[in-house]
Amino acid sequence: MGEVAEKADELGRKADQSDWIDHAVRAGLVAYGVVHLIVAWLAAQLALGDKSESASNAGALHSLAEQPMGAFLVWLVAIGMLLLVAWRLLEFATGYRDESDDKKKWRKRAGSLGKAVIYGALAWSAIKTAAGDGSSGGTDSTTAKLMGLPGGQLIVGAVALGVIAYGISLIIRGWTEKFTEHLDAQGQSGKDGSTYVLFGKIGYIAKGIAIMIVGGLFAYAAITHKAKKSGGLDQALQTVLEQPFGVPMLLAIALGIACYGLFCFARARHLDR
Template sequence: MDLASRTDDLGRQAHSSDWLDHAVRAGLVAYGVVHLLIAWLALQLAFGEREGSASSSGALQQLAEQPFGKVLVWLIALGMLLLVVWRLLEAALGHRDEDGSTRVRKRVTSAGKAVLYGAIGVSAVRVATGSGSSGGGKKSGTDSTTAKLMDLPGGQVIVVLVGLAIIGYGGYLIVKAWTEKFAKELDAQGKSGDSGSAYLLFGKVGYVAKGVAIGIVGSLFVYAGVTHEADKSGGLDQALREVLDQPFGPVLLGAIAIGIGCYGLFSFARARHLSR
């Protein structure tokens, strides 16, 4: 057996192993904690507390300030790393029951999720090591990245396309909620009985709320690209603050916060009733 075949065989064994199941469960618990923290910060924002940042980095920063908080942040960083390993294995070796373009699309999606988990993990490491906070006078990372994109040839178009892609992903999450495609992420026991009904409700509400929030983030990018104003783009925190400034903003933001919390609870359900 040549080296490439042996490597592929080892990768398949790792992807189907029990230890990866345990790793994924631990990672999903960490992911759920992050969403519950974001939901709490968003609720505080809805009730008039404008100091914290209702984002993954803001949630991790607040967690780090609690007793034993940095230890918990390190555990979340580890959990995100485990999810990255899972998704990278899936991107390289998974979805073998699919054919052609469907398999390629699902593997690319898995790679994209690995990047998402990795970004949260990097934020956790930065917070845990004390390098995750920045002064108020500095541009946010999103603003500076958008500004760099706009400096490229066709930069405005690139920013608009990025925004449209983000909106498309948000729409996909809403469709996933509406069609209950997320249900396949639970095993049969996780979808049965009263507890199963609760898990499915958490998933439906959570995916809708997350899709709406991500869609607003994408809209900010589109607006920034059209107006050539990098500071109009923003991440989750800025998107939620935009909701707050609308008519009935606190009510709408409160509903989104509850939905994000439901997504966190669904992550716990996935950890308990993992299907992959």
């Protein structure tokens, strides 16, 4: 058993260091960036009064599917997301070997697994959309099912705390510019590097704020036991729009999400895993 584990670890190390992983990650990041740019566009349209599409990942995929060769493009997004899933699962299984602190290493591996789940959900949504079975609907039915389970309110509350914590982590990552560890030296230097860092900083903070609002909706649903009060990104942005100065705030978030999408392109070009 020891030899098998050693061999598996060695194969994982070789796979993690191979060039094809870099190519796969770059392709996935470009697809991820495209989705964020479309979400940003839909959010801006929502702020300007157009509610014909959902300003969410699912809505972005629907919007992309309606373009010429749309189904083909959505399939490309699905493939890109699956490549990111494979990368994160590889990180979870064999990554962070150089980390001396075991707790920190497993925390990072858990983070990779969580990201694999996020990319996997987007991949599944893209596959359903490309196959003509997608939906741009919200998450209230899922929340209702969770509410119906024993301890359902606690489960939804735990989901809310997890989502809020993730949003806070993105804001901290953006504010401290910790995301620059994903860019090589060239991607951090000169005027281009300064622009990439600015895109990343604005993008991470804006995305973190939007995700925190999503978590807040889940928390409110858990407290009030009303599943329809929960929601995904689309409902979170709609909530922003309903506040005083909602239009400029929503436009600012849309700009931030677009910056995140542009940072994904920069990261793909100057990848440093």
